[in-house]
Amino acid sequence: MxxxxxxxxxxxxxxxxxxxxxxxxxxxxxxxxxxxxxxxxxxxxxxxxxxxxxxxxxxxxxxxxxxxxxxxxxxxxxxxxxxxxxxxxxxxxxxxxxxxxxxxxxxxxxxxxxxxxxxxxxxxxxxxxxxxxxxxxxxxxxxxxxxxxxxxxxxxxxxxxxxxxxxxxxxxxxxxxxxxxxxxxxxxxxxxxxxxxxxxxxxxxxxxxxxxxxxxxSLDTDAAPQTIVDSPDRDALAAALTAAGITFSIGRTGLLAATSDAALLGHLAFTAGVELSVLHRQKSGLEDSFLALVGGSHTL
Amino acid sequence: MTSFLRSVAAEFAKVFTTRLWWILALVLFCYIGLLAGGLGALFAGIQTGVISPDTVNTGGGAATAFGSLPPLVYSFASSVGYVFPVLLGALATTGEFRHQTLTPTFLATPRRGVVLGAKTVTLVVIGAGLGIVALAASVGIGGAVLSAFGVDALLLDSQTWLLAARTLLAMGLWAAIGVGLGVLVPNQVASIVIVLAFTQFVEPLLRLASSFLEITAKIGNFLPGSASDALVGASVFAVANAATVAPLDWWQGGLVLLGYALVATVIGYAASWKKDVT
Missing domain, CATH: 3.40.50.300 (P-loop containing nucleotide triphosphate hydrolases)
Structure with missing residues (x-):
């Protein structure tokens, strides 16, 4: 061989x-x-x-x-x-x-x-x-x-x-x-x-x-970790996040919380008695990392 | 050395695995056969009086100007056929550029000088092979026609065989010139145009023009076609042109041809062959 x-x-x-x-x-x-x-x-x-x-x-x-x-x-x-x-x-x-x-x-x-x-x-x-x-x-x-x-x-x-x-x-x-x-x-x-x-x-x-x-x-990293979370009662969810000091923005499919810790968000919602309809981490894919690299916008 | 011999074997395989070589050989045989047969019949007819000089309107008095007919007729093999080995040589090199086969070639044999040397050696041998084909036509068909007119075909004459041997050498050298031209002008179309324009038009005119004055005739002796005819020792052009200056010796003619091949190949090697293959 x-x-x-x-x-x-x-x-x-x-x-x-x-x-x-x-x-x-x-x-x-x-x-x-x-x-x-x-x-x-x-x-x-x-x-x-x-x-x-x-x-x-x-x-x-x-x-x-x-x-x-x-x-x-x-x-x-x-x-x-x-x-x-x-x-x-x-x-x-x-x-x-x-x-x-x-x-x-x-x-x-x-x-x-x-x-x-x-x-x-x-x-x-x-x-x-x-x-x-x-x-x-x-x-x-x-x-x-x-x-x-x-x-x-x-x-x-x-x-x-x-x-x-x-x-x-x-x-x-x-x-x-x-x-x-x-x-x-x-x-x-x-x-x-x-x-x-x-x-x-x-x-x-x-x-x-x-x-x-x-x-x-090594390409599989989160450039900007975010978790998407949503609830039928979005105001209550927003209040719970604000109370816990987690910043967020409002996205198309829900709130984009500035954390990669989905479990923490689930726990917050549970203790606040807010029903969740969406909860998942938003990963930037390999392709995104690749494009970011060759586009020169940032380096890893 | 083994890498050189392998390269030579590979270059032979390149030529014989495409159709070009036998198409050229076939056209060469027919072309030279037709010329040697047709003009052989005309010249022999005039010389033996079968055809009246008045019929062909030579102005009279030219009936004996041909000298010995067999060498003249046999030399069609090189004096007219030399364009075929040049074309084969030029196509063998320019084809590598055109089809991007330099990449696999240089991957297999990274020493580029070895490849070009092997290609030259190969094409010299195959060019001589085309010489055999051309002689088969000029001696075979031309000789038969001469014999039919009662002219001694001189087939057993040692001079005839020397002429044949020098024809093979000339055809081999012409193929080497083709290889050199191919690296000098890697563009295949441009290369073919140059070969055809030069051999069929420019050089015959230059030879004719240079023959009028003694000084230009001496320079004209160094034109590749003149050198080739000097090497072979006979040519229809020598009859057609008013010879005011003796041609080069046969060995001088051979050296001049070799010189053209070497100069073209060495310059072409530097200009294109050793450049980046992108």
Whole structure:
């Protein structure tokens, strides 16, 4: 079983002309986990991944796999598998000959070609010209290329784009399986909701800079804790809250009390003899935290 | 070294897993076969008197100006066919840019110089292969037509075989020039337009124009088409143009072609091949 290497970005910066696409980016990606590399379109995700893979030269900084730059890996496809965009094919080649070309270049046995096509569910289309493939099939072929050398590290740029619901379900399981086997899995997306069921860790960038990194659960915090509470007798409830010194505002579905302690509110209402019709904490979701981060309105 | 050999094998696979190579080979064979057969018949007819010079309105006196016919007819393989290896070479490189296959290529082989070197070696061999196809047409069909007119086809003459060998070398070098042009002008459409415009229009005109004065004719010898004809040792253009200056030696012609290929490839490597792949 291939073992995953640690991916390490160290002070990576990239300027295109005078514009900083990536600015002093540093983070690590651990084996055995799925790491979501998140940020809005144009945040610098693809540029960062291309720097990591030696396709784009960094203006400064280094990006390595277990301490080794991509171009210095003895046989890169057997260490790192990457799927970048869904259109890197000559349309006149069949899926089998497309993969065959790169298997030859990397000295990978030709038997792997049909094995990876079967793994991504394209075995029946192996002899079909790629020009006739749907976007979802191209995504799968890109994944097949990444798997060709049975690498310990997978770097996937927006792999869920263009997949149908069945494909999305499949890739979520696929990502979990790869990490469970001990591989390092780095998967980018501009939508947290796309990957939140699959990822263990998140690295979030915006405008080329790191804005947050940590386990997914680190996003699950209450930026402004509030509890919604309501009663058929709203005036009595308001009086009880005021008596207990809890500030509140009047919302669409009830009173928004400035506390996360729902039990306290329930107790207050009970002792005041007020009947409750609504009582629940208002959580700001992961997506809200994510949007707040990339919007730059505050940091965690 | 093993990574280089693997890259060469992969480059061969790239060419032979798409349809372009055999389409070009087929068109090349038909084109050269038609020219060598048709013009071979015309020249042989005039030379042997089967066709009266007056019929073709050559103004008389040109009947013997062709010299030995077989080398002239056989050299159609390169003097006319050279555009095919250039196109194949240019399409092999520009296709990588156009279809974004540089990404998987450089992921598999991050040493980009190795990839470009492997591509050049591969296309030189395949270009020589196109040379075999072109010679099959010019010698096979042209030689048969000459024989039919009673002209000795010189098939057992060592000079004929030397010409064939130098044709293969020229066609291989032309393919390398195509690879170089492809990295120099990665835009596929622009590259094809340049190949066709230069080989079919600009260079023939330049060769004709340069032939009128001795000084320009010396410079004209260094045009790639002239150099190629010098390398091969015979060309219909040498007959068509009023030769005031001796052409380059065959080996000089070969070096000039090699020079064009090297210069284009090295500049193209720096200008596009080693740039960011986005």
């Amino acid at each position: 291939p073992t995953g290497a640690v991916i390490e970005f160290t002070n990576i910066s990239k300027r295109f002309g005078g514009i900083a696409a990536v600015n002093d980016l540093s983070f690590t990606v651990e084996p055995g986990r799925v790491t979501g590399f998140l940020g809005p379109n144009g945040a610098g995700k693809t540029t960062s991944l291309r720097i990591l893979l030696g396709l784009v030269g960094a203006t400064s900084g280094t990006a390595t796999f277990g301490g080794v730059r991509y171009r210095d890996l003895p046989n890169p496809l057997t260490t790192v598998g990457a799927a970048l965009e869904a259109a890197s094919f000559h349309p006149g080649r069949t899926a089998r000959s497309h993969l065959g070309v790169y298997a030859i270049a990397a000295g990978i046995p030709r038997t792997r070609v049909l094995a990876v096509l079967a793994q991504v569910g394209l075995a029946a289309h192996a002899a079909q010209r790629v020009g006739g493939y749907s976007l979802g099939m191209r995504q799968r072929l890109g994944l097949a290329y990444a798997l060709l050398g049975n690498p310990g590290v997978l770097v996937l740029d927006e792999p869920i784009n263009g997949l149908d619901p069945e494909g999305i379900r499949w890739i979520r399981g696929f990502l979990r399986d790869m990490a469970a086997e001990g591989r390092t899995v780095l998967v980018s997306s501009h939508l947290l909701s796309e990957v939140q069921q699959s990822v263990d860790d998140v690295v979030i960038i915006a405008r080329g800079e790191l804005v947050h990194r940590g386990p997914l659960s």
